[in-house]
Amino acid sequence: MTQLDASTRHDLRPIEDKAELAAYLATGCKPKDAWRIGTEHEKFGFLKDSLEPLPFAGERSIQAVLEGLSREFGWQRLEEDGNLVALKKDGASITLEPGGQFELSGAPLKTVQETCSEVTQHLKEVKAVSDPLGVGFIGLGAAPFWTREEMPRVPKGRYTIMRRYMPKVGGLGLDMMHRTATVQVNLDFASEEDMVKKFRTSLALQPIATALFANSPLTEGKPNGFRSWRAHIWTDTDPHRTGMLDFVFEEDFGFERYAEYMLDVPMYFLWRDGVYTDAAGLSFRDFLDGKLEAAPGQRPNIEDWKDHLSTAFPEVRLKTFLEMRGADSGSWGRICALPAFWVGLLYDEESLNGAWDLVKDWTAEERRALRPEAAKNGMAGEVGRIRIKETAAQVLDLSRAGLRRRAAMDAAGTDESGFLAPLADIVRTGESFACQLLRDVEEGADAEALFRAYAF
Template structure:
C-alpha cells in the first residue's frame, strides 16, 4: 500500500488498515518505547500543581524548554508539552507529567532516558518548589481540588465521562501509569503478541500494584488505579474479546474502533465536540456537524488514541496495565514484556501458559486483581504462581536477546525487583499499607517523602 498522508481523506476501508500495517517491521528494527506519568506536588504542602502561576506547570515547561532546547508543543498560546525527535513530554488532564520516550534499542537505553528525564525535570522543579510522586493514584487530593490542564480534548472527555461510568473522571485526573510500546513483524505476529500480552496484563497489574491510598486514607485496594478502569466507559476499556479468536487480525480491531463512540474532531487547532457519535457515520460523510466531510488519516489516528483497552494497538502495541512507581519499576515493565514478546521461544511459552484462558477468564481476573493482588486466582491457580512462571519466561527471553550494556550485563537485572515481589507475594502496595499503619502512624504526608523521585 502506498504511503498515506495524514491529511488525505479516508475514502476506502483499506485506508483504515494503514495505521496498523505501516507498523510492521522486521525483527532487527523492533524497538522499545516506554511512557510514564507522575504527580506533581508542592514541597511543604503536598498540594497539586496548577497550570498557571510563577511556580506552576507552565513555568516548569518553559524552564525545561530553555534547559533542554526541546521544541514547545502549544495549544493556542498555552505550552502543553515538549518535543524532541520521537520523544515528548506531555500533560495528562490533572497535570500528571508524562514522558513518552523515544523508540530505543534496549532497556539499558530506556533506563538512561528515564534517568536523564528525571534529572532534567528536577533541575527546574527544585527551584519552583515542585516534587514528583511515583504512585498509581493520587493519595491525598480530592477530585474537585485537582487543577485541570488547558487542553481542549480534556474538556470534552471530562463532560462525556460522567455519562458512561462512575469513575472516568477519577481515571483522568487522579491516576498515573507506566506503559511499554512494542513492535510486531506481521499481522500474525501482532495477533500472537496481542493475545499473550492482553492475557498477562492482570499479572503485571498485580506485580506493579502501587495505589492503596485515596484522600489521605487506605482505599481498600492494592491497585485503585486498576479498579478505576473497571468502571470507566465500558465501550472503550477492558479486554476486547475478539483478540482471543483464532482468526483475529487487523480488521477486527478496525471494526472495534469504528464502533467505539467518538470524542472530538480537531480542525485548525480547535477540538469540536462530537462525543457519542459514530466514526462509521464520519466515514459515510454523515457525521452530525460535519456532513459531507470525510475523515482524514489524522482523524482516525486521533480516534484510536481515545480507545483504552488493557492493550491498545496503533502502529505498535501498548501494554497499559501497570501502576506508576519508582525508577526501578519504570525500567522493569519494558523488561517484563520485551522478555515475553521479543523472543520467539519465550512468546511461544507465554502463549502456552495462557492457552486454556479465554476473554471471560481474563476479564474476571482483571476485576479481581485490584483488590486481591497476587492472591487473585484464574481457573483455580493463584496469580503469584503464574507471576513466577511468567517472570521465568521473561528472563529466558531477555537472556536470548543478549542485549548488553558497556559493563557486559544483559537486561535480566531489570527483572530482579519483580522476581522478589513474586517470590515473597508482597506487592509494593502491601509494603506501603504496612508503613502507613505502623511506621507512618496513619500520616499520608509521609508518602510524599517515601515515593518522591
C-alpha cells in the same frame, strides 16, 4: 497524543475505502532488527511545603516546570490556545494528562538499558528545574491524598470534551482522567500473525502485570480496599472503549477485525485547523459516510483515524505498535522493570511461545475475572485454577530467559535481565509495593513522611 502541531499531520486526503483503516495498522509491521522499545510514564507534581497538587499555572506550576525544561535543556515548546502544554526533543515528548500528570513519552530505542537511561536523564532534568521552585514529583498509580476537585485541570480542548462526556458513560471516568498515573511500554510486531500472537498473550497477562505493579491502595489518605485502585477505576470508566476484548481471541482476529472494533468505539472529537469540535458519542462509521452530525458532509482522513485510535483504552491497544497498559506508575526501578518484563516475553520467540502456552487455554470468563481480581487482591488473587502469584513467577522466569537470550549488553557486559529485580522481590514475597504503602500508613506514616520517602 499531543494534537498541537499541524506540520505533523501529513495525510489529509479523505479516506475512500474502509480497507484503508486496517491497511494503516498494517504499516506497523517491521523486521525484527527494526523493533524498538518506547516507554511512557506519568507522575504527579506537588508543592513540597504544602504537599498540595502542583497547579497548572503560576510561579510554581506545571507550566513553570515546562518552561524551565525548555529553557535549560533545549526542549521545543508546543502550545495550545496560548498555553504551554507539551515539549518535544530527539523523538521524545513531554505531555500532560488531564489532571496535570507529567508524562514522558520516550523515543523508540533498541534496548532496555537505553530506555532506562532516558528515564534517568528525564528525571534528572525535571529535578534540576523543580528543586529551585520547591516542587517535587512522585510515581504512584493514583493520587494518594488529593480529592478530584483539588487536582489541576489542564486546559486542552480534547480534555474539555472528555470531562463533559465521561459522567455519561461511567462512574469513575473523571477519576481516571485526573487522579491516575501509569507506566506503559510500546512494542513492535513483524507481521499480522506476530501481532495477533503478541496481542493475545499480552492481553491475557495484563492482570498479572497489574498485580506485579500494583501501587495505588490509598485514596484521600485512607486504604481504598484495592491493591490497584487505578486498575479498578478502569472497570467503571467507559465500557465501550475499555476492557479485555474477547474478540482478540477469536479465529478471525487481525488488523481488519480491530479496525471494525474501533469503528464501533464512540468518537470524542474532531480536530480541524487547531480547533476541537465535540463529537462525543458519535459514530466514526457515520463519519466515513459523510454523515457525522458534528461535521456534515466531511469525511475523515488518516490523521482523524490516528486520533480516533488514541481514544480507545483497552488493556492492550493497537496502533502501528502494541501498547501494554496494565501497570500502575511507580519508582525509577519499576518504570525500568516494565519494558524489561514485556520485552523479555514478547521480543523472544521461545519466551513468547512459552507465555502463550500458559494462557491459551484460559477461558474468556477467566480472563475477564482476573482483571478485577488483580485490582482488588493483587498478588494474592485467584480465579479458579489461576493463581496470580504462581503465574507471575512462571512468566517472570520466561521474561528473564528471553532477556538473556536477547543478550543486549551494556558497557559493563550486563544484559537487560537485571531490570527485573524489583519484580523478583515481589514474586518472592507475594507483596507488591501497595502492601508496603499500606504498612506505612498502618504504622502511622503521614503524608509528609510518605512523600519524603517515595518522591523522585
